[in-house]
Amino acid sequence: MTPPQRQRRSPGQGNPAPLPASGTAKEGENHNPERLFVIGGEGAGDRADIDLVTLIVARTEPPVSATPEEAALLRLCVAPLSAAELSAYLSLPFSVVTVLLTDLLARDLVQARAPIVRKTVADRNLLEAVMHGLQKL
Amino acid sequence: MDFKNSDTIPGPRTEDRLPHTAEAAVKIVIVGGFGVGKTTMVGSVSEIRPLTTEETMTQAGIGVDDNYGSASKTATTVAMDFGRISITDELVLYLFGTPGQERFWFLWNGLFEGALGAVVLVDTRRLEVSFDVMGRLEERGVPFVVAVNSFPDAPRYAVSELRTALDLPEEIPILDCDVRRRASSRDVLLTLMRFLHSLAMKGALT
Ligand SMILES: Nc1nc2c(ncn2[C@@H]2O[C@H](COP(=O)(O)OP(=O)(O)OP(=O)(O)O)[C@@H](O)[C@H]2O)c(=O)[nH]1
Ligand SMILES: [Mg+2]
Numbered sequence: 001m002t003p004p005q006r007q008r009r010s011p012g013q014g015n016p017a018p019l020p021a022s023g024t025a026k027e028g029e030n031h032n033p034e035r036l037f038v039i040g041g042e043g044a045g046d047r048a049d050i051d052l053v054t055l056i057v058a059r060t061e062p063p064v065s066a067t068p069e070e071a072a073l074l075r076l077c078v079a080p081l082s083a084a085e086l087s088a089y090l091s092l093p094f095s096v097v098t099v100l101l102t103d104l105l106a107r108d109l110v111q112a113r114a115p116i117v118r119k120t121v122a123d124r125n126l127l128e129a130v131m132h133g134l135q136k137l
Numbered sequence: 138m139d140f141k142n143s144d145t146i147p148g149p150r151t152e153d154r155l156p157h158t159a160e161a162a163v164k165i166v167i168v169g170g171f172g173v174g175k176t177t178m179v180g181s182v183s184e185i186r187p188l189t190t191e192e193t194m195t196q197a198g199i200g201v202d203d204n205y206g207s208a209s210k211t212a213t214t215v216a217m218d219f220g221r222i223s224i225t226d227e228l229v230l231y232l233f234g235t236p237g238q239e240r241f242w243f244l245w246n247g248l249f250e251g252a253l254g255a256v257v258l259v260d261t262r263r264l265e266v267s268f269d270v271m272g273r274l275e276e277r278g279v280p281f282v283v284a285v286n287s288f289p290d291a292p293r294y295a296v297s298e299l300r301t302a303l304d305l306p307e308e309i310p311i312l313d314c315d316v317r318r319r320a321s322s323r324d325v326l327l328t329l330m331r332f333l334h335s336l337a338m339k340g341a342l343t
Contacts (some may be wrong), residue, residue: 003294003302006272011276054162067270079154080229084219085188094190113160116163121339124338126255127333130230133222134224137222137319
């Protein structure tokens, strides 16, 4: 039996991906993914740059001025917690959590510890640390 | 959720709390077709019970503006499960398993941006469902390895055969795995890290 054949793409090719072959298409599916976007994801220029894995730590107890959502969030991150975990525990969409966090950051109620992101040349020490950590699993 | 009772929101169990020394996190994304074993893989290596984060996507069309409640917009909630592995007291690794419907993967702002790399899980019964995502990772310069999750009734191909079919260069690792087993999932992640390391040695990460 021969497997189906793919064709490699190159970096920056970036053109809209060819639509899936008809036949794999399910009825009623939107085949133009570019037409979907995250609510508030556009024109929200004043949103802090918060990644799924930005670690958040509360700086204080919830102040009396905090909304119930804010108080809940502040109680959750007495120890460092990623923005993704906050979204999970609060049962709030991630974009809603980033809005809450932007405000809390502006009021200095939380601290954000930026993630390490992929760079042009990844940090070998970082990669080695991750490997050692995984080997212990 | 009733935020009036924010005291009662279940947070991480005490033993699941990260130490205060945790200062940075990295992420890896696990992609693959419907039912290929992404969630199973996240669960088998995670130190916490896998969690779910969701995002609300809206379908752009006529009248997309701030007019919430406008009938022309359909909102879709997309859920993604993730797990966590503490690497050291300072460094944490997060694993994100994409939802089944791939049209959402690349809309999730920042999911791939900044990820160290990706694992493409494939099922040899439906190899072609992974073609598009591999192409998109290549376009974005996100390094990836291919893990073949072997289901009992799936056709077996030699790695060389798969490499040709997937049109992958020699240096991209392709390996078999059983994502239900922690050691096997860990080996996939280690293979990805070794691959990233070799790219870093070559200074070839672009
Ligand atoms: N035989 C076998 N079954 C597996 C293996 N991995 C996963 N499964 C089963 O396949 C089913 C689907 O696995 P999931 O981990 O939910 O797959 P997924 O990729 O997260 O699926 P979606 O999120 O729905 O796209 C589950 O019933 C698993 O128990 C495997 O290696 N071998
Ligand atoms: Mg799943």
